[in-house]
Amino acid sequence: MDLNYTPEQQAFRAEVRAWMEAHVPKTPLKTLEGREGYDQHVEWERTLASGNWGMVTWPEAYGGRNLDLIRWLIFEEEYYRAKAPLRANQNGIFLLGPTIMEYGTDEQKARFLTPMAKGEIMWAQAWSEPNAGSDMAAIRSRAVRDGDHYVISGQKTWSSRAAFADWCFGLFRTDQDSKRHKGLSFILLPLDSPGVTVRPIRQLHGETGFAEIFFDEVRVPVENRIAGEGEGWNVAMATAGFERGLMLRSPARFQATAKRLVELYRQHEAHASPAAREAVTQAWTDAEAYALNTYMVASTIQAGGHIGAEASLNKIFWSELDRSMHRTAMSLLGAAAELRTFADGAMNEWLEGYIFSLSGPIYAGSNEIQRNIIAERLLGLPR
Amino acid sequence: MDFRFTEDQITLRDSVREYLEGTHTPELLRKLDEHGNRDDGVWNGLVEMGLAGLLVPEDQGGLGMGLIEATLIAVELGRANVSEPIVDTAFVAAPWLAAKGQTDRLGDIAGGALKVALAHDVNPWVADLDQAGAVISHGKLADVAASPVALDSVDPLRRLSARGDLGGGDPLLLDLAALMAAAQLVGAADRMLALAVDYAKQREQFGQPIGSFQAVKHHAASVAVKVEFAKPVLWRAAYALQNGHARGSVHISHAKLAATDAAIFAAETAIQIHGAMGYTYEVDLHFWMKRAWALAGAWGDRAFHLKRIDDAVIGGGIDLGPDRTFASEMIHA
Numbered sequence: 001m002d003l004n005y006t007p008e009q010q011a012f013r014a015e016v017r018a019w020m021e022a023h024v025p026k027t028p029l030k031t032l033e034g035r036e037g038y039d040q041h042v043e044w045e046r047t048l049a050s051g052n053w054g055m056v057t058w059p060e061a062y063g064g065r066n067l068d069l070i071r072w073l074i075f076e077e078e079y080y081r082a083k084a085p086l087r088a089n090q091n092g093i094f095l096l097g098p099t100i101m102e103y104g105t106d107e108q109k110a111r112f113l114t115p116m117a118k119g120e121i122m123w124a125q126a127w128s129e130p131n132a133g134s135d136m137a138a139i140r141s142r143a144v145r146d147g148d149h150y151v152i153s154g155q156k157t158w159s160s161r162a163a164f165a166d167w168c169f170g171l172f173r174t175d176q177d178s179k180r181h182k183g184l185s186f187i188l189l190p191l192d193s194p195g196v197t198v199r200p201i202r203q204l205h206g207e208t209g210f211a212e213i214f215f216d217e218v219r220v221p222v223e224n225r226i227a228g229e230g231e232g233w234n235v236a237m238a239t240a241g242f243e244r245g246l247m248l249r250s251p252a253r254f255q256a257t258a259k260r261l262v263e264l265y266r267q268h269e270a271h272a273s274p275a276a277r278e279a280v281t282q283a284w285t286d287a288e289a290y291a292l293n294t295y296m297v298a299s300t301i302q303a304g305g306h307i308g309a310e311a312s313l314n315k316i317f318w319s320e321l322d323r324s325m326h327r328t329a330m331s332l333l334g335a336a337a338e339l340r341t342f343a344d345g346a347m348n349e350w351l352e353g354y355i356f357s358l359s360g361p362i363y364a365g366s367n368e369i370q371r372n373i374i375a376e377r378l379l380g381l382p383r
Numbered sequence: 384m385d386f387r388f389t390e391d392q393i394t395l396r397d398s399v400r401e402y403l404e405g406t407h408t409p410e411l412l413r414k415l416d417e418h419g420n421r422d423d424g425v426w427n428g429l430v431e432m433g434l435a436g437l438l439v440p441e442d443q444g445g446l447g448m449g450l451i452e453a454t455l456i457a458v459e460l461g462r463a464n465v466s467e468p469i470v471d472t473a474f475v476a477a478p479w480l481a482a483k484g485q486t487d488r489l490g491d492i493a494g495g496a497l498k499v500a501l502a503h504d505v506n507p508w509v510a511d512l513d514q515a516g517a518v519i520s521h522g523k524l525a526d527v528a529a530s531p532v533a534l535d536s537v538d539p540l541r542r543l544s545a546r547g548d549l550g551g552g553d554p555l556l557l558d559l560a561a562l563m564a565a566a567q568l569v570g571a572a573d574r575m576l577a578l579a580v581d582y583a584k585q586r587e588q589f590g591q592p593i594g595s596f597q598a599v600k601h602h603a604a605s606v607a608v609k610v611e612f613a614k615p616v617l618w619r620a621a622y623a624l625q626n627g628h629a630r631g632s633v634h635i636s637h638a639k640l641a642a643t644d645a646a647i648f649a650a651e652t653a654i655q656i657h658g659a660m661g662y663t664y665e666v667d668l669h670f671w672m673k674r675a676w677a678l679a680g681a682w683g684d685r686a687f688h689l690k691r692i693d694d695a696v697i698g699g700g701i702d703l704g705p706d707r708t709f710a711s712e713m714i715h716a
Contacts, residue, residue, distance in 0.1 A: 001385065001386060001387060001388060001389075001451060001618070001622055002384065002385045003384065003386060003619070003622055003709050004384065004709070005384050005709065006384065009384060013706070070384050076705070077705040077706045077708075078705075078706060080705045081704060081705050081706045251705070251708075252705035252706075253705075255703075255704060255705040255707075255708070256704065256705050258703065259703040259704045259705075262696060262697060262703055265697060266697070277693065277697065278689065278693075280696070280697060281689060281692050281693045281696055281697065284692070284696045284703065285616075285637050285640065285641065285692060286612075288616070288637065288708065289612045289613070289615065289616050289637075289641060290612070291705075291708045292386070292615035292616055292618075292619050292708070293611070293612055293614075293615045295384070295386045295615075295708070296386040296387070296615045296618070298386075299384070299385050299386040299387045300387060303385075303387060310611075312604075313607065313608050313611050313612070316604075316605075316608050317608055317612055368597070368601065370604075371597075371600060371601040371604035371605065372597065372600060372601075372604075374603075374604035374607050374608070375594075375600030375601070375603050375604045376600070378607060379576075379580045379603055379604070379607060380580065380584070381580060381583060381584065381592075381594035381595065381599070381600050381603065382584065382591075382592050382594055382595040383595065
């Protein structure tokens with residue numbers, strides 16, 4: 001056990017810090033979940049790409065820096081320290097990118113990964129359907145083979161980023177006689193294809209980050225399928241593993257929130273309850289615990305280990321921590337918590353954050369599903 | 384940066400775990416409970432394993448290991464619910480005496496001939512004083528005067544004496560003992576979860592094991608989350624104390640807090656999963672539950688450690704933020 005950074009790791013931190021200080025926008029961008037803010041965030045993705053900071057863990061051949069996980073953590077720490085914007089490219093970086101690297105052909109890698117790394121194409125998820133949420137194997141959207149094309153019909157929903165993104169990736173039923181997780185295929189398609197209708201869904205905060213996608217006989221070339229026909233479920237499970245695994249939510253994000261929460265407490269100390277004070281201290285301890293655990297898992301993976309169902313522990317921990325920290329902030333703000341914009345014109349980021357934190361225990365596999373996974377796969381309770 | 388144990392550390396832990404699983408069984412706990420709660424054979428077995436001298440330097444008859452190894456083993460002692468004063472003697476008194484340069488009795492500790500009790504103002508009592516050959520009190524190793532067991536702990540395997548004039552406020556003694564209490568609490572929490580899971584696999588209602596019901600699964604999963612996230616905090620605290628970091632006390636308080644919360648939550652959930660059986664003396668669970676209640680208050684209760692963290696976090700004693708996780712390591716370097 002050695003919890004010191006090497007001189008090389010410290011030098012890397014200094015390099016990231018210098019770049020972030022020079023490039024992070026001085027004024028916060030508008031929300032990622034509205035048209036104007038989305039465009040600003042895509043512009044930021046291209047700025048990141050220009051410095052080669054877009055996909056730091058990817059191989060250099062695809063526009064990355066081939067960083068190990070410890071350096072990825074350092075990068076994230078500096079990213080959040082610099083208050084850099086949220087990642088519009090999240091779906092590409094952490095979900096589709098690793099999936100294509102693992103399952104894609106060389107042709108697909110060349111075709112999709114480089115534009116993704118450059119921030120040229122933004123990706124939306126197309127997993128859930130109205131009757132296939134937690135029960136994803138109930139997918140009904142069809143992809144019927146017609147020569148060298150699939151003809152896709154059906155409906156997807158809760159598609160993150162779909163309101164503004166360029167392409168989507170998801171699961172479609174290619175074997176019409178199949179049931180459950182058999183007969184599904186993993187297919188990519190442009191959202192401006194003829195027959196695609198995107199209907200933005202207005203979210204809890206009033207903006208439109210996700211959307212419904214309707215497919216009416218959309219023709220998609222067979223070469224847009226990742227891995228074999230009917231192998232989509234395994235590919236999707238790997239993708240879901242990336243999502244709730246180590247990288248979806250880096251500890252730095254929550255440590256930054258915990259620090260802001262301590263600062264908020266100091267401003268409101270005069271009227272804060274003892275319970276709020278304890279919750280603030282607890283926020284720091286839990287964010288710290290999440291960081292320590294991530295360093296431990298990263299060290300293990302780097303030494304050849306792997307993360308399996310343990311990822312579900314992470315997902316529960318960070319999502320419940322995030323909600324708890326924002327709930328505490330709302331309590332500290334008291335009557336001002338309901339304001340969308342404070343009297344000085346500043347946006348009430350705690351309110352926005354609280355609303356967003358309520359989605360954490362739901363997306364990327366609800367925490368109920370995660371608890372089932374922990375009980376069955378880690379503790380060995382019967383299915 | 385490498386947050387992992389060495390293979391030697393894992394091997395050592397596994398061998399202790401295996402030994403305790405084979406010898407320190409629930410049947411033994413019942414026997415101890417019925418017959419005055421101590422058995423020389425248990426102590427002698429731990430000494431033969433080398434545990435008494437684990438932290439004693441090699442030139443004084445010990446194994447010369449460090450607090451990381453001791454913490455790993457203290458978790459195992461908590462998992463097995465060992466009641467002998469091995470943790471207090473070997474993992475707290477020995478490193479404390481070595482740090483203070485009071486080395487003349489370390490050989491006796493390593494050989495298993497001397498059991499040491501610990502007196503500190505943070506505790507209103509002293510554990511195992513009745514069988515100790517010496518006690519750490521007011522900054523030195525002192526002889527033990529007559530010390531009848533005077534206080535009745537809820538834990539049937541724990542023996543407490545009144546503190547009297549013994550005590551003192553030594554900060555290193557507190558940190559070492561709080562770290563080791565946290566380790567035993569983590570081990571106890573792990574074991575209580577395992578007991579509950581075993582029971583849920585066996586007990587059938589509505590024609591199936593109760594562990595197949597989501598209501599039961601989710602209880603167990605929530606405990607697993609709490610326990611697993613206490614562990615890295617514990618390891619880090621051991622590392623910080625081992626390396627003499629300035630922020631070590633905050634990390635130890637964090638470990639004690641996280642371990643206490645995990646163990647109490649594990650206890651309450653495990654009894655719920657056991658149903659009415661959990662409320663009986665017949666089921667093994669109660670030994671660990673009662674140990675957890677006892678250790679939760681020992682060496683600084685929840686409020687004590689929360690305040691130490693609070694003073695640092697809200698009071699500004701430590702740096703906050705995403706780039707400061709290993710700040711004390713950076714200062715140390």
